[in-house]
Amino acid sequence: MHRRIIAPGALAAAVLLLAIPASAAPRSPGAPGIGDPYYPAYGNGGYDVSHYDLRLKYQPATDELEGTATLVARTTQDLSSFNLDFLLDVGEVRVNGAKASFRTSGEHELEITPKTPLAKGAPVTVVVRYRGVPSSKKAYGFTSWHRTPDGGVAANEPEAAAWWFPSNDHPLDKATYDVSVQVPDGTQAISNGTLQSTSSRLGWTRWNWRSDKPQTTYLATLAVGRFDITTGTTESGIPVLNAYSKDLGGHAGAARASIERTGEIADWLTGYFGPYPYNALGGYVPNTTTGYALETQTRPYYSPRQFANGSNVSVVVHELAHQWYGDDVSLKRWKDIWINEGFARYAQWLWSEHEGEGTAQELADYVYASHPADDPFWTVKPGDPGPENQFDIAVYDRGALAVQALRNEIGDEAFFAILKGWPRKYAHGNASVADFQRYAEEVSGKPLAALFDTWLFQPSKPGAPAARAAAVAKGPRAVSQPRSWKKIAATNGVHGRPGAEHGEHGR
Numbered sequence: 001m002h003r004r005i006i007a008p009g010a011l012a013a014a015v016l017l018l019a020i021p022a023s024a025a026p027r028s029p030g031a032p033g034i035g036d037p038y039y040p041a042y043g044n045g046g047y048d049v050s051h052y053d054l055r056l057k058y059q060p061a062t063d064e065l066e067g068t069a070t071l072v073a074r075t076t077q078d079l080s081s082f083n084l085d086f087l088l089d090v091g092e093v094r095v096n097g098a099k100a101s102f103r104t105s106g107e108h109e110l111e112i113t114p115k116t117p118l119a120k121g122a123p124v125t126v127v128v129r130y131r132g133v134p135s136s137k138k139a140y141g142f143t144s145w146h147r148t149p150d151g152g153v154a155a156n157e158p159e160a161a162a163w164w165f166p167s168n169d170h171p172l173d174k175a176t177y178d179v180s181v182q183v184p185d186g187t188q189a190i191s192n193g194t195l196q197s198t199s200s201r202l203g204w205t206r207w208n209w210r211s212d213k214p215q216t217t218y219l220a221t222l223a224v225g226r227f228d229i230t231t232g233t234t235e236s237g238i239p240v241l242n243a244y245s246k247d248l249g250g251h252a253g254a255a256r257a258s259i260e261r262t263g264e265i266a267d268w269l270t271g272y273f274g275p276y277p278y279n280a281l282g283g284y285v286p287n288t289t290t291g292y293a294l295e296t297q298t299r300p301y302y303s304p305r306q307f308a309n310g311s312n313v314s315v316v317v318h319e320l321a322h323q324w325y326g327d328d329v330s331l332k333r334w335k336d337i338w339i340n341e342g343f344a345r346y347a348q349w350l351w352s353e354h355e356g357e358g359t360a361q362e363l364a365d366y367v368y369a370s371h372p373a374d375d376p377f378w379t380v381k382p383g384d385p386g387p388e389n390q391f392d393i394a395v396y397d398r399g400a401l402a403v404q405a406l407r408n409e410i411g412d413e414a415f416f417a418i419l420k421g422w423p424r425k426y427a428h429g430n431a432s433v434a435d436f437q438r439y440a441e442e443v444s445g446k447p448l449a450a451l452f453d454t455w456l457f458q459p460s461k462p463g464a465p466a467a468r469a470a471a472v473a474k475g476p477r478a479v480s481q482p483r484s485w486k487k488i489a490a491t492n493g494v495h496g497r498p499g500a501e502h503g504e505h506g507r
């Protein structure tokens, strides 16, 4: 939006405007979407949230969630009304203390009309009282709330928030969180960040969690159930808290053998990505039947099935890499998914190299040779895959191949400077694929438009880099499978909407 330069005459007009009651000033509704072409209704226009305070009560026996959400926000335009994204049943909304009218519309819109229109740039506090059964709510035909035998879990991408709190549901609007959840004694409520305190009263225990660094809505998580909690501290001093469902059965040992290495892996990743961006760390495994994992901020979500074939450290590497690539630096638009997944997958390749199970180059060669030119794999453009292919395997494998191509083009020194510099440059913010290209050109001093276009934006198999053409031209059998390949492939489909749940491959 362009602001006109105020001329003296206009100033006088502005003074006159002040004399008009606020309700008469021209105000317009906030947009029902934040402007993401992949998901037009996601997020909202007209305001920016800085903090969510969620005070909730959850009953595992019935899946009933009730509570009060207080949003601390600031308007970014004059507003006659604005939207939140939410699915549960709202009883009351207050804006700056006064009762506001509200109605629902679309797949997940809560339209709020404050008693008094809001001026641009003004602080605004929104209080929403609500209740409902999250597992009974659907948007676009699915639910992101996983009911478990002992409770429920909210963890999904690109959306999960609307099933448990009202929000501006898009990564562009990051905020801090206080999540306080009352659950029956003997049940645990797990969320992001630091466990500030717990208190028990009349059969109910309240769990108070705090995320004090900006966090996107899809990276906020809640899991209620019967969990064993382990705590510790990494060698570098970051507190770790992990939670395991008490009912993981045969997966329990493998889950712990993987996730208890969280501190070690996070410390190892700092060598590539720079200091860990948060003051809390961990992971949790609820008793769900889902197949994926998700980089929920500070405390990734892991499905029990990720550990069905034994320990799986690679998936822990992937989700922890996202703490820098995806969580600290989040995408601007969902089409920028490569800045998350290309690098989280590449971190798995670096781990393979570290473990002596195949170098990143060997993995890249294997991916390249495994997919012949007519494989639809190459029609997916990791730089703009489309919503239907957002979590396609090509976004991961071709995405990591693009990272290796960059490394080969600019050399290790510039490459590793970029890997470490990127999270610092855009810390706690948002960035796009174009921003990454610009940054890589700046650090390396090389023009990279052709390289990015070839590896991220062309719907065809790039020509083999000359130096390795001889080896890879002989086809898949000439390039041996790195030892880590099967473990890494087992983490495919680590993200996903329900529907992906029935097949871990093909995402």
Ligand SMILES: [Zn+2]
Pocket: 318, 322, 340, 341, 344, 494, 495
């Ligand atoms: Zn990922």
